[in-house]
Structures are given as C-alpha cells and as structure tokens.
Amino acid sequence: xxxxxxxxxxxxxxxxxxxxxxxxxxxxxxxxxxxxxxxxxxxxxxxxxxxxxxxxxxxxxxxxxxxxxxxxxxxxxxxxxxxxxxxxxxxxxxxxxxxxxxxxxxxxxxxxxxxxxx
Amino acid sequence: xxxxxxxxxxxxxxxxxxxxxxxxxxxxxxxxxxxxxxxxxxxxxxxxxxxxxxxxxxxxxxxxxxxxxxxxxxxxxxxxxxxxxxxxxxxxxxxxxxxxxxxxxxxxxxxxxx
Numbered sequence: 001x002x003x004x005x006x007x008x009x010x011x012x013x014x015x016x017x018x019x020x021x022x023x024x025x026x027x028x029x030x031x032x033x034x035x036x037x038x039x040x041x042x043x044x045x046x047x048x049x050x051x052x053x054x055x056x057x058x059x060x061x062x063x064x065x066x067x068x069x070x071x072x073x074x075x076x077x078x079x080x081x082x083x084x085x086x087x088x089x090x091x092x093x094x095x096x097x098x099x100x101x102x103x104x105x106x107x108x109x110x111x112x113x114x115x116x117x118x
Numbered sequence: 119x120x121x122x123x124x125x126x127x128x129x130x131x132x133x134x135x136x137x138x139x140x141x142x143x144x145x146x147x148x149x150x151x152x153x154x155x156x157x158x159x160x161x162x163x164x165x166x167x168x169x170x171x172x173x174x175x176x177x178x179x180x181x182x183x184x185x186x187x188x189x190x191x192x193x194x195x196x197x198x199x200x201x202x203x204x205x206x207x208x209x210x211x212x213x214x215x216x217x218x219x220x221x222x223x224x225x226x227x228x229x230x231x232x
Contacts, residue, residue, distance in 0.1 A: 033216070033218065037220075037223075042225075043206060043208075043225065044225050044226065045208060045210075045223035047220040047222070050218045097216065103149055103166050103174065104149050104168075105163055105166050106151075106163075107163075108162075110159060111158075111159070111160050
C-alpha cells in the first residue's frame with residue numbers, strides 16, 4: 001500500500017503568488033515525522049520543512065509552511081510569494097518513529113514538479 | 119564544511135560488471151542510507167545502516183550490496199545481478215536519535231549502462 005501520495009504530477013504558479021502542494025499519508029503509528037524536500041534539476045535533495053505528529057502548531061520556515069491536518073492525514077506544503085528559483089521537483093516524505101526499529105528510514109511520495117512563471 | 123560526498127558523479131557500467139559507488143560523510147552521523155531514483159519518480163530505499171558493521175535491506179535490495187566498516191563510509195556495490203541499474207543513486211545520513219532531524223543527502227551518482 002502506498003504510504004505517501006502526491007496527487008499533483010505538475011503544478012504551475014505565477015511569480016509572487018502562493019502555491020499549495022498536496023501530500024497525504026498512511027500510517028498506523030502514533031509517532032511519525034513528515035518532511036518536505038526540494039530537488040532542483042541538478043539532483044541534490046534540499047530539506048525544506050519538518051512536522052512531527054505531536055506538534056500542535058503548523059511548521060513554518062521562511063516562505064514555507066506546512067498545513068498539517070492530522071485527522072485527514074494530510075501534510076500540504078504552502079510556498080508563499082513564489083520565486084523563479086522555486087521551480088523544482090518537491091517530495092513529501094514520512095518517517096515512522098516506531099521505537100527506532102525503522103532506523104529513521106524515509107518513505108517518499110512520487111513528487112510534484114513545480115514551475116514558476118514570470 | 120560538513121557534508122556528504124558521493125563519487126563519482128557519473129558512472130558507466132558494462133554488462134556483467136560490478137561497480138561501487140562511494141559515500142563518505144563527515145557529519146558524525148550514525149545512520150546512513152542508499153536510495154535509488156528513476157526518472158520522474160520518487161526515491162526508493164535500497165539499504166540502510168544505523169551502526170558500524172550492521173545494515174538492513176530496504177525495499178529494493180536485490181542486486182545490490184553494501185558494507186559499513188567505518189562510521190563515515192557506506193559504499194554501495196551494484197552487482198551484475200541488478201539487471202536494470204540505470205538510475206540516479208542518492209546517499210543520505212542522519213543523526214540519532216532522530217527527533218526533528220532531517221536526512222542530509224549527497225549530490226548523487228548517475229549510473230548508466232554502456
């Protein structure tokens with residue numbers, strides 16, 4: 001069963017506008033972490049933001065915020081004031097914190113390609 | 119600067135050949151991971167290791183092997199048994215206990231068949 005689902009293969013946004021990238025997840029663990037990474041065309045993976053399952057506040061990091069809806073099992077990434085440099089592939093990932101037996105491994109979604117238009 | 123170094127950046131494999139991808143980190147991280155990425159796809163876990171001399175198979179370990187003789191190093195061998203090795207390979211590491219700490223990634227190795 002797919003644990004991380006990103007339903008938007010591609011998204012387009014105008015420069016300076018906000019955009020939301022969707023992510024839903026599936027887990028039976030009570031303790032888990034959700035991550036978003038950015039992958040430019042050069043290939044490196046850039047960590048953007050983290051949300052823990054017990055965190056009551058939505059995470060924010062600069063122009064990035066995470067809209068965490070635990071009951072719906074969704075963890076959408078919001079990018080405000082888009083810039084041309086935001087054009088990249090974006091991945092949602094989950095780490096199940098099952099007492100450490102998962103060794104911190106991540107399960108990734110299929111990704112969403114974001115294109116920012118001038 | 120601390121980080122993860124993967125080499126080579128590009129690698130070509132002949133039929134029937136084993137090739138080894140290097141991954142070195144100077145972040146003093148305990149856990150290390152290898153992922154495979156096919157074009158337009160997400161990352162899939164090949165192998166992972168939390169401590170020296172211990173490693174576990176991930177979701178797609180067949181045709182691959184690893185070793186963890188030093189904390190800093192986690193080389194991946196793509197064996198001739200891996201029939202479709204063309205992909206982008208990413209190595210990552212993480213501090214333990216994990217908490218809110220993300221995995222840090224190297225810049226990747228692109229492997230192609232000659």
